[in-house]
Amino acid sequence: MNTIEVKELRRIYKTNIGVIRRKVKEIVAVDGITFDVNRGELFGxxxxxxxxxxxxxxxxTTLLIPxxxxxxxxxxxxxDQANEIRSRIGFIFGGERGLYWRLSGIDNLRYFASLYHVDPEVTMKRIPQLLELVGLSDRGExxxxxxxxxxxxxxxxARTLLHDPEILFLDEPTMGLDPVGGREIRQVIRDLQSEKKTILLTTHYMFEADALCERVAVIDQGRIVALxxxxxxxxxxxxxxxIEIEVFGVPEEILNQIRNLPFVDTVSxxxxxQKQALHVHSAKGSEAIPPLLSALEGVRVGKVTVREPTLEDAYVRLVGGKV
Amino acid sequence: MKPGMMKAYVHVIKLTFIFTLKQSMTDAFILFGIFVQPLLIAIMALFILGDQGDGLVIFIVVGSGLTGLWDSVLFQSGNSITRERWTGTLEALVGMPTPLAVIVFGKNLAFVTQSLSSMIVAYAFASIIFGYPLSIEAPTLFIISVVMTVLSLVCLGLVLATLFVLNPDVQRWQNGLEFPVFILAGFLFPIAILPQWTTPLSYILAPYWAAVALHMSSGGKPDILEISVPWAMMALLGVLYLFLAFWLFRKMLFKARVDATLSGQ
Structure with missing residues (x-):
């Protein structure tokens, strides 16, 4: 048995549009997704x-019905078995919401531990350990x-680890953080990974998926395009x-011209x-630079470099340049 | 229910109670509803009716305290789920093994208990500023009545909290529910002066029976049989509200998971 088993999962949102003639519009958010996550795996x-x-x-995490x-x-x-799941998982959603701002960090943890039915004595021992783990020991009060x-x-x-869950769901855990903050969170995730927790992580940062995940499912428009x-x-x-080209204000029509060049695969x-970076994927390598610069005639161009592709580039190709 | 769960739920209610009080002590809107508004009502009533004897003064003190109590049920307990949604904590609460109803019970208990202080403020005000000699005629019966009042109003708050989430149109009438209950529950004058057709409405409101019990035990020395009627009605209505709330919570949580409305974003 896999820790997480997902089969043909679908989710449609319904929303009303119009004022006088109201119509129900359906938006397909998840469109028949299938994947499994193994015990102890960090899956992105x-x-x-x-x-x-x-x-x-x-x-x-049982908060939405498919x-x-x-x-x-x-x-x-x-x-059907949401209650059985809730005591065995931990989850965080990106952003600052979801905590009681008028309470201290320690009070927040004490309260959430009670909601997970953690014994009060265990809670009092675990809170300092968790604050230490996430680097908040001196700010907890x-x-x-x-x-x-x-x-x-x-x-x-720290909140999501109070009840020592078997599985963690981390939704965009580094969203909106500065580079130092993001690095600290990734270190915490690595520490959890070493404790053999099963972790499902969502992110739109390719380097994060590359650095942390054992397997990655690339999702676009509600479907898995690669796993x-x-x-x-x-x-x-x-x-x-x-080919990375630094430009200062590039019109949309020139971008479209570049996209239509025969040797160009994708452009993001x-x-x-003040400036933009064009990432042009091409099999021609540095040979593609002169025709690209010709296409950019009239646009102020800065540095031009050629590099090997990364996971980010794979991702851009898979989702068709929509980043 | 699994063994040991009741103990865990009691612990949750205790911590919810403590932390809710800790947070609401700095909320200006809450403090106005609990301290300032009942005080204004008490001053008004004391100027109008204060010369009609000390017995009426204690009626006014208890009555104006009850207005603070009802405001707390209506605005604090009634919004207890909606507020969690606004602050983004509702998803976290629903995704935990403790039933949301247990958490909201703890919150409402804190709100209603906190609002009892409005009665103490009105009492102190009438006694110190206006110089009325005030005494509770049957203190033991009064304390039991207060406990029954708190429990029945907490249960009513559970119903309101779910109704306001299930039907936002009802919430738009929240302000409109404030004064009609002051009147129908007989906080500041007996319901006997109202048209007779309103009496059944008063009878299904726990605040009415709370007012009867509190007025009875503060202004006189009722015999135990006499005061058992409002107590029994508060207990009966409390249980009915609890069953209704249990059903509404299930309905509300399922609907919120289908409609994706837990996050409020």
Whole structure:
């Protein structure tokens, strides 16, 4: 038996549109997803915003009822046996919400431990250990409203470990954190991984999936477009090179021209304050630079580099440049 | 229920009670509803009716305290689930092994207990500022009545909390429910002066029986049989509210999981 078994899972949201003639519009968030996660595995769900990652994790944590398909956690059905699952899992959703800001970090942990039915004596021993683990030992008695975003996120992780769950669901745990905060959270996740916890992580940071996950499912528009180890996924783009071109304000029509060049596989644009970085995937490598610069005539161009593809590039190719 | 669960639930209720009080002590809206509004009502009533004897003054003190109690049930207990949704904690609470109803029970217990202080404030105000000699005629019966009041109103708060989530249209009428209950429950004057057709409405409200028991035990020395009637009615209505709340919680949680409305985003 796998720890997490997902078969043909579907979730449709219904929303009303119009004022006088109201119509029900259906949005397919998860469209027939199937995968398994093994005991002790760190499994990643990778996809752009709106791909269906959070919907997926909410169904697996019993907070949303699927429209179709089945999902089992430790053999328990997420719809009919939700109570059996809830005491065995821990979950965090990205962001700062979900804590009591007017209470201290320690009070938050004491309270959530009681909701998980952790013995009060065990709670009092475990809280200092968890605060140590997430690096909040010296701030535990302060009110959460004074915490930075990263500290709140670390407190969320401590909260989710109070009852020593077998499985952890971490939804975008480093979302919105500065590089230092993100690195600290990833270190905590690595520590948990070494304790053989089963972890399902969602992220849209490719380097994070690459650094942490044993297997990754790439999701786009509610469907899995690839599922493999990060190394195997990188093979998707092994035939390509990535040309990175720094530009200062590139019009959409020029971007479309570049996309239509015969030797260009995909193009993605990264906004960097005053400038943008074009990531052009091409099998031609450095030979593609002159025609690309010709296409960019009239646009102020900065640095141009060619590099080997990463998991991020594989991901961009799989989701068709939608990042 | 698994063995040992009751002990775990009691611990949850205790901590929910403590931490809810800790948080609400700094909330200006809550403090206004508990301290300022009952005080204003008490001042108004004391100026209008205060010269009609000390017996009426204790009626006013208890009655204005009851207005604070009802405000707490209506606005605090009634919004206890909605507030968790706004702060983003509802998903975390629902995803835990403790039933949400147990958590909300603890919260409502804190709100109703906290609002009892409005009665103490009104009492102190009438006694110190207006100089009325005030005494509770049957203190033991009064304390039992207070306990029965708290428990029955906590159960009513569970019903309101789920109704306000299930049907946001009802919540829009929340303010409109404040004064009609002041009147129907006879907080500041007897319901005998109201049209007769309103009497059945008063009878299904635990706040009415709370007012009867508290007025009876504070203003006189009723015999045990006499005061057993409002106590029994509070117990009966409390159990009925509890069953209704249990059903509504199941319905609400299932609907929220289908409609994806737990996160409030």
């Amino acid at each position: 769900l990778l996809g752009p915003n709106g791909a269906g990652k959070t919907t997926m994790i909410k169904m697996l 429209t179709g398909g089945t999902a089992k956690i430790l053999g328990y059905d997420v719809v 302060e009110k959460v409203e004074g915490y930075s975003r990263g500290m709140k996120q670390r407190l969320h992780i 493999d180890t990060p190394e195997a996924l990188k093979q998707v783009v092994s035939d390509l090179s990535v 644009v990264e906004d960097l304050d």
